Amino acid sequence: MKNLAKEILNGSISAAAELIRKVEEGCRDANDDLQALYPYTGRAYILGITGLPGSGKSTIANLLIKHYRDKGMSVGVVAVDPSSPVSSGAILGDRVRMIEHSKDREVFIKSLATRGWYGGLSGSAARIINILDAMGKDVIILETVGVGQTEVSIMNFAHTTVLVLVPEMGDYVQTIKAGVLEIGDIFVINKTDKRDPGELLVNMQSLLRNQDSAGGKALWKQQIFLTSAAAGSGFDSLTGAIDGHRKYFEEFKKTDYLIKRADQELKDEIYSYFAGYFMRRLNEDKNYGKFIKQICSRQKDPYSISQEFIAKILGIKDGSLQEK
Numbered sequence: 001m002k003n004l005a006k007e008i009l010n011g012s013i014s015a016a017a018e019l020i021r022k023v024e025e026g027c028r029d030a031n032d033d034l035q036a037l038y039p040y041t042g043r044a045y046i047l048g049i050t051g052l053p054g055s056g057k058s059t060i061a062n063l064l065i066k067h068y069r070d071k072g073m074s075v076g077v078v079a080v081d082p083s084s085p086v087s088s089g090a091i092l093g094d095r096v097r098m099i100e101h102s103k104d105r106e107v108f109i110k111s112l113a114t115r116g117w118y119g120g121l122s123g124s125a126a127r128i129i130n131i132l133d134a135m136g137k138d139v140i141i142l143e144t145v146g147v148g149q150t151e152v153s154i155m156n157f158a159h160t161t162v163l164v165l166v167p168e169m170g171d172y173v174q175t176i177k178a179g180v181l182e183i184g185d186i187f188v189i190n191k192t193d194k195r196d197p198g199e200l201l202v203n204m205q206s207l208l209r210n211q212d213s214a215g216g217k218a219l220w221k222q223q224i225f226l227t228s229a230a231a232g233s234g235f236d237s238l239t240g241a242i243d244g245h246r247k248y249f250e251e252f253k254k255t256d257y258l259i260k261r262a263d264q265e266l267k268d269e270i271y272s273y274f275a276g277y278f279m280r281r282l283n284e285d286k287n288y289g290k291f292i293k294q295i296c297s298r299q300k301d302p303y304s305i306s307q308e309f310i311a312k313i314l315g316i317k318d319g320s321l322q323e324k
């Protein structure tokens with residue numbers, strides 16, 4: 001058997017790519033290598049960039065790659081975009097946006113689609129982050145579309161989260177109000193070259209002020225930056241704030257983070273193991289066709305069939321899965 005973990009620790013990029021591919025495909029034989037790599041993880045700084053599709057996350061990620069490379073740091077990127085399973089449009093988009101770095105050995109970019117892998121997206125992202133971390137990447141940029149539970153749970157892996165907004169998103173901000181504040185440590189209003197950010201800026205500022213007066217003395221003061229990523233403007237203050245948050249994080253947040261991350265990783269692993277296992281068993285079950293017919297004809301219902309099926313697989317008495 002190939003020892004991918006050892007090769008990765010010796011700097012092999014192709015071994016990392018191979019292990020990442022195994023993780024994406026849900027191969028169970030990736031586990032030995034992941035286990036061997038785990039002691040070498042926990043060193044990278046993980047920077048989350050979240051926001052709706054098209055807000056400019058990949059463009060900002062590209063500028064940040066350059067920023068960190070100029071400082072001599074190595075960079076990994078994990079872009080999670082569930083929005084384009086068919087055309088792979090966003091994935092191509094990420095590549096195009098970051099293409100100038102594709103020949104740099106110190107930059108590793110991975111786009112992840114959600115397709116075909118039960119409940120395991122957050123889990124796969126975590127595994128891939130760990131592989132990049134063990135490769136010795138100094139910074140890992142984690143790009144996700146900031147909607148939905150999966151993306152929120154992926155963000156548990158980030159040390160610092162930047163939420164990217166665009167001026168025309170005033171309504172989005174109004175709808176989720178306080179929710180916006182929970183997502184980001186730092187806020188960016190991007191595409192300010194295209195539209196006046198005034199109204200959104202005022203809304204955001206008032207949300208932050210309300211929070212200040214309600215929440216007492218927060219140690220980290222959330223800030224808003226105006227950028228035009230396409231032109232590269234507004235970047236110095238943004239990167240300054242990211243560095244500032246990193247220092248704050250190291251001092252005040254690290255313990256909480258480690259607990260939250262461990263909790264997320266463990267639950268993701270158990271969840272995706274069981275989801276994958278039960279789906280495989282269901283697809284292989286000789287009665288699968290019968291189950292479907294019974295449900296279609298209303299002879300039986302999906303609730304009792306799934307209970308009976310799970311009970312059979314676990315070898316326990318039918319019905320004992322009911323919560324007391």
Ligand SMILES: Nc1nc2c(ncn2[C@@H]2O[C@H](COP(=O)(O)OP(=O)(O)O)[C@@H](O)[C@H]2O)c(=O)[nH]1
Nearest residue numbers: 053054055056057058059190191194228229230
């Ligand atoms: N005018 C303008 N266009 C931008 C800006 N930032 C990104 N874009 C463009 O918006 C589109 C979506 O950007 P992308 O980074 O892929 O967004 P993502 O989906 O959030 O990753 C691309 O065509 C970018 O070139 C900006 O500041 N101003």
Ligand SMILES: [Mg+2]
Nearest residue numbers: 057058090094
């Ligand atoms: Mg993108």
